[in-house]
Amino acid sequence: MxxxxxxxxxxxxxxxxxxxxxxxxxxxxxxxxxxxVLALFPFIVYPGTTTIMVQGFIVLTLASMxxxxxxxxxxxxxxxxxxxxxxxxFVLILALHGTSxxxxxxxxxxxxxxAALPLWWLVSRLRSGYFSIATWVLAxxxxxxxxxxxALGSGTGLPMPGLxxxxxxxxxxxxxxxxxxxxxxxxxxxxxxLRGRLGLVLTAIRDDEVAARSSGARVGLARLLVFVxxxxxxxxxxxxxxxxxxxxxxxxxxxxxWTAEMAFAAIIGGLGTIEGPIIGTIVYIVLQQTLASYNAWxxxxxxxxxxxxxxxxxxxxxxxxxxxxxxxxxxxxxxxxLREDADRVRxxxxxxxxxxxx
Amino acid sequence: MAWLNAIIQGVLTGGLYALxxxxxxxxxxxxxxxxxxxxxxxxxxxxxxxxxxTVTHIPVLWSFVIVVPVMAVLGYALxxxxxxxxxxxxxxxxxxxTLGLSVVIENGLLxxxxxxxxxxxxxxxxxTGSFSLGSQIQIAYLLVLIFAVAVAVLLGLQWFLSRSxxxxxxxxxxxxxxxxxxxxxxxxxxxxxxAALALGTVxxxxxxxxxxxxxxxxAGTDTILLFAFVAVVIGGLGSLWGTLLGGIVLGVAQQIxxxxxxxxxLLAGYLVFLLVLVLRPQGLVSRRAQS
Numbered sequence: 001m002x003x004x005x006x007x008x009x010x011x012x013x014x015x016x017x018x019x020x021x022x023x024x025x026x027x028x029x030x031x032x033x034x035x036x037v038l039a040l041f042p043f044i045v046y047p048g049t050t051t052i053m054v055q056g057f058i059v060l061t062l063a064s065m066x067x068x069x070x071x072x073x074x075x076x077x078x079x080x081x082x083x084x085x086x087x088x089x090f091v092l093i094l095a096l097h098g099t100s101x102x103x104x105x106x107x108x109x110x111x112x113x114x115a116a117l118p119l120w121w122l123v124s125r126l127r128s129g130y131f132s133i134a135t136w137v138l139a140x141x142x143x144x145x146x147x148x149x150x151a152l153g154s155g156t157g158l159p160m161p162g163l164x165x166x167x168x169x170x171x172x173x174x175x176x177x178x179x180x181x182x183x184x185x186x187x188x189x190x191x192x193x194l195r196g197r198l199g200l201v202l203t204a205i206r207d208d209e210v211a212a213r214s215s216g217a218r219v220g221l222a223r224l225l226v227f228v229x230x231x232x233x234x235x236x237x238x239x240x241x242x243x244x245x246x247x248x249x250x251x252x253x254x255x256x257x258w259t260a261e262m263a264f265a266a267i268i269g270g271l272g273t274i275e276g277p278i279i280g281t282i283v284y285i286v287l288q289q290t291l292a293s294y295n296a297w298x299x300x301x302x303x304x305x306x307x308x309x310x311x312x313x314x315x316x317x318x319x320x321x322x323x324x325x326x327x328x329x330x331x332x333x334x335x336x337x338l339r340e341d342a343d344r345v346r347x348x349x350x351x352x353x354x355x356x357x358x
Numbered sequence: 359m360a361w362l363n364a365i366i367q368g369v370l371t372g373g374l375y376a377l378x379x380x381x382x383x384x385x386x387x388x389x390x391x392x393x394x395x396x397x398x399x400x401x402x403x404x405x406x407x408x409x410x411x412t413v414t415h416i417p418v419l420w421s422f423v424i425v426v427p428v429m430a431v432l433g434y435a436l437x438x439x440x441x442x443x444x445x446x447x448x449x450x451x452x453x454x455x456t457l458g459l460s461v462v463i464e465n466g467l468l469x470x471x472x473x474x475x476x477x478x479x480x481x482x483x484x485x486t487g488s489f490s491l492g493s494q495i496q497i498a499y500l501l502v503l504i505f506a507v508a509v510a511v512l513l514g515l516q517w518f519l520s521r522s523x524x525x526x527x528x529x530x531x532x533x534x535x536x537x538x539x540x541x542x543x544x545x546x547x548x549x550x551x552x553a554a555l556a557l558g559t560v561x562x563x564x565x566x567x568x569x570x571x572x573x574x575x576x577a578g579t580d581t582i583l584l585f586a587f588v589a590v591v592i593g594g595l596g597s598l599w600g601t602l603l604g605g606i607v608l609g610v611a612q613q614i615x616x617x618x619x620x621x622x623x624l625l626a627g628y629l630v631f632l633l634v635l636v637l638r639p640q641g642l643v644s645r646r647a648q649s
Contacts, residue, residue, distance in 0.1 A: 076453040078394065122632060125639040128449045129392020130595070132457075133587040134635070140584060141628040148621070256579060260461045267454055296465035303465070307458040310451050311443055 027330070038180055042173035050176040054244045056285045057179035058237045061186045062262035063269070063277035065233035068190060070263070071271030072202035073226040074209060076128070078259050079135025082119070082142050083112045083231045085254035087238025089146055092248045095162045096151075102178055105239040112235025116228045124223070136256065143254035157249035160242055175244050182236045190274055191330045193229065198222060206272050234262075260299070264306040270316025274330040279317045359494045360617060366495060368613035372606030373505030374570055377563045378586035379593075379601045380512060381556035387596050388532045388552040390449075391441060394456040397583030398463040399557060403429050403564030404573040405471065407478055418479035418569070426561045433557025434550040441553065442546055460579060467575035475577075478568035485569050504566045508605070511559055512598050518555075528552055588631040594641025603642055607634075 042050055062080065069075040090108035095101045123134045147155045163171060193199055201222045204212035213219050242248045261284065269280025284302065291298040309316055315323070378400065385391045393399075406428055407421045416424070444455040479485050488498040519525040528548055531538045535545040567573065567582060585608060593604025608627050615626020634641065 070450065070454075074450065076450060076457075078457060122635055125635055126591070129386065129390075129394075129453055130587075130591065132392065132394065132453055133583065134591070137584055137588060137628055137631060140580075141625065141632065144625040144628065148625075257461075260457065263454065263457060264461075271450075296469045299465045300462050300469065303458040303461040307440070307455050307462070310454040310458070311440075311447065314447065314451070 035180070035184055039177065042176050047169060047172040050172055051244070052285065052289065054175055054179040054240070055288075056281055057183040058241055058244070059261055059265055059284055060277055060281040061183050061233055061237040061240075062258060063265035063280055064186050064190055064274070065230040065237075066259070066262040067266040067269075067271055067274075067277050068193075068202075068226055068233075069230050071266065071273075071276070072194070072206050073223045074205055075223060075227065076132045077135045077227075077230070078132045078256065078263075079123075079137070079139035080230065080234045080262060081254050081256055081258045082135070082139035083116070083234035084238035084241065084258045085139070085143060085146070085250065086112050086115055087235030087240075088242035088248045088253040089152065090235070091239040091242045092152065092158060092160060095160055096158075099162070101160055101162050101239075101243050102174060105178060105182070105236060105243070108239040109232045109236035112238070113228045113232035115235075116231030117224075119231075120224055120227045124220070124227075136259075139254060139256070143250050147250050153248070153250075155250060157247060157252075159247045160245075163243070163246060175240075178243070179240050182240055186233050186236070187274065187278075187330075189229075189233075194274070198225060202226065257299070260303070264302050267306045268302075268309050268316055270318035270322075272315070273318050273322070275322075276316050276318040283317070359492070361614070363495045364613040364617045365610055366491075366497065367501070368610030369606050370497070370501035370505050370609070371570075371613070372589075372602070372609030373501070373508035374563070374566055374605070375585050375589045375608050376602040376605030377504065377508040377511060377559065377566055378582050379589040379605055380508075380515060380598060381558075381560040381563070382583075382586045383590050383596070383598065383601050384515070384552060384556045384559070386590075388528055389437075389441075389445065389549045391445065391452055392456070393441075393556075394453065394583065395459040395463060395578075396560065396586060397578035397581070398460045398467075399429070399432075399578070400560045400564035400567065400582045401467065401573055401575065401578040402432075402463060403557075403561035404478065404568035405467065405476075405564075406561070407565045407568060408476055408573075411478070418482060419484070421478075422562060422565055425565060426558045429561035429564075430554040430558040433553040433555075433560075436557075437550045437553030438546060442549065445549075460583075464575050464578060471575065473574060473576075475572035475574035476568070477572045478565060500569055504570065507562060507566065508602065511562065512602055515555070515559075516598055524551070585627075588627065590641075592631060592634045592642060594643040597641070597643045600641055600643030607642070 041053065062084070066077070066080060069077050069080075087108050090111045091101050091104045094104035094107060099107075119135075119138055123131055123138060126134045146152060152158065166174065194202065201212065201217045201219075204215065204217050205219055205222065209219065238253060241253060245252075265280030265284045266277050267280070268283050269278060270276030283305070287302055287305075288298045291301065313320060378397075381400075382393060382396045385393050385396075403425055407425045410416060410421050410424050411418055414424075440455060440459065441452065444452040477485075484503070485500050487500075488496045490496055517525075519529060527538070527543055528551065530541075531543070531545050531548040531552075538545050538548065563582065563586075564573070567577065571577075589604035589608050590601055591604070592607050593600030593602070607630060611630040612623045612627040615629075616623035618626070
C-alpha cells in the first residue's frame with residue numbers, strides 16, 4: 001500500500017542532495033540529552049512545576065497532531081476534541097474494569113486510531129471549511145452519545161479509579177514520565193513519518209495539492225493515514241489529561257477549547273515544521289502562567305496572537321528563525337547543494353520553488 | 359397528538375435554524391468563506407440588542423432597526439479588513455482567522471459580560487404567550503413570528519440576488535471575481551456588501567435566539583454555529599430554500615428525539631445530519647454538484 005507511484009530514474013546532474021547542512025548526529029545526541037534531563041525533572045523540581053509541564057506535554061502532543069493535519073495534509077479539523085474525549089473515556093472504561101490507567105493509555109490511544117476510521121468515512125465527504133465544522137458536529141455527537149451512559153457518569157463524569165493507592169508525589173512523577181513518554185513518542189513518530197514516503201507525499205500536498213495529485217500522489221490515502229495518526233496522538237493526549245486531572249468530565253474533555261489551544265500553538269510556532277509546535281507550546285505555557293489570574297484573557301491574547309501570525313508571519317515564529325539561520329532541529333526536507341557553487345546551499349522548502357527529484 | 363405537536367413545534371423552530379443558517383450559506387456561496395465565528399457574531403448581535411434596549415428603551419421588537427445596521431456595518435468592516443486579508447492568503451488562513459475570531463469573541467464576552475445567560479424581552483406577552491390548537495397543541499406566538507421573519511428574510515434575499523442589479527453583481531462576483539474586476543466593479547466592495555447582508559441576517563438570528571431561549575457567550579458555538587451548519591448541509595449547499603428545509607428537518611428531528619427521550623433532543627438532530635451525510639452528501643435540495 002504505497003502512497004506514491006514509483007518515480008522515474010534520477011537524472012544525473014551537478015548537484016548533491018542531503019538531509020541537512022549540519023551533522024544530524026549532533027542533533028540526535030542533543031535531543032537525547034534533553035530527554036534525559038527532562039526525565040530527571042521529578043527529582044530536581046517541585047511537583048507544581050512538573051504539573052505545569054504535564055499540561056505542556058498535552059498541548060505539545062495535540063499541537064503536533066494538529067500541525068500534521070493542517071500544516072501537512074491541509075485538513076483543518078476543529079473537532080480533534082472528539083479524540084481527546086474518546087482517549088480520556090477509553091482510559092476510564094479500562095480503569096473501571098481494573099486496568100491500571102497507565103497501562104490503559106497506549107490501548108486507549110490505539111482505540112482512538114481505530115475510531116478515526118469510521119469518523120473519516122463520514123467527514124471526508126466534505127471539503128475544507130465544511131470539513132472543519134463537520135468534525136466539530138461529530139465531536140458534539142460523540143459527547144452526547146457518551147453522556148447517555150450512566151455507568152460512565154452521564155453528564156457529570158467520574159473520578160479516575162485505580163490511582164488512589166499511590167502517594168501524591170509518586171503519582172505526580174509517574175504522570176510526568178508517562179507524559180514525557182507520550183510527547184517523545186509523538187515527536188519521534190512524526191519525525192520518522194515525515195522522513196518516509198508518506199512525508200514526501202504530505203510535503204507535496206502542503207506545497208501544492210494539484211501538483212501532488214497530478215504527480216501520482218495518493219492524496220486521499222495520505223489524508224486518511226494522517227487522520228488516523230492524529231486520532232492516536234490526540235487520544236494519547238486525552239488519556240494523559242484524564243490521568244493528570246484524576247477525573248473525566250465530558251464537558252471538559254470534549255471542549256472545543258482543546259482544539260483552539262492546539263491550533264493556536266501550532267500556528268504561532270509555525271505550521272509545516274516539527275519545531276513549530278514546540279515553540280508554540282512554550283508561548284502557550286508562558287501566556288497561561290503569566291495571565292493565570294485573569295480568567296479568559298490568556299485565550300483572548302493567544303487567539304489574537306494566532307490571527308496576527310496567520311496573517312503576517314505565515315510560517316510562524318519558527319519560520320522567522322529558520323529564514324534567517326536555516327536551522328532545522330528535525331531535518332525532514334532536503335537540501336540541494338550545487339557542485340559548481342558549494343557554498344550556495346538551497347533548501348527545498350515551500351518558500352523557494354527549487355525542484356528536486358523525488 | 360403528541361407526535362403532531364412535536365412536528366409542528368419542530369417546523370416552527372426550523373424557521374429559527376434557517377435564520378441562523380442563511381448568513382453562513384450566503385458567505386460561503388459568495389466568497390467561499392466558512393465563517394467559524396458565525397455563531398459568536400450572532401451572540402454579539404443579541405448582546406448589542408440587549409444594550410440598545412437597555413439604553414434607549416426602544417420597544418424590543420423595534421431593536422432590529424438599530425441592531426441590523428450596526429451588525430451590517432461590522433460585517434462590511436470585518437470583511438474588508440480581517441477576512442479579505444485572510445482570503446488573499448488562502449483557505450487555510452481564512453479558517454484559522456475565523457477560528458481565532460470565534461475564540462476571541464467568545465472569551466471576550468465571557469470576560470466582560472460573565473457567563474450568566476440573559477434573555478431579550480423575557481417578560482413580554484409576545485415571548486411568553488401562546489395560542490391553542492385543539493386541546494393538546496400550544497403554539498407560541500414568538501415561534502410563529504420567527505418563522506415568518508425567516509421566510510421573509512429568505513424571500514427578500516432570493517428576490518435581491520435574482521432580480522436586483524446589485525444582486526446580479528453579487529452572483530457574478532461569486533462566479534468569477536476577476537471577470538467582475540475587469541468589468542469595472544471592485545470585487546472587494548461586493549464581498550463587503552455580501553458580508554454586510556449576511557451579518558444583517560445574523561443580527562436577526564441573535565435577537566430571535568435571545569427571545570426564544572437565553573443568550574450566553576458559549577451559545578454561539580455550542581448551538582448557533584453547529585445548528586446553522588447542520589441545516590445548511592441537510593438542505594444542500596448553496597440553496598436558500600434548501601436551508602429552510604434543512605432547518606425544518608433539524609427542528610423536527612430534535613422535537614421527535616425529545617419526544618422519545620427528553621435528553622436525546624440534540625443527539626437526534628445530529629444523527630439525522632450524519633444520515634444525510636451518508637445517504638445524500640449533496641443535501642436534500644441541490645441543483646448543482648457539491649462545490
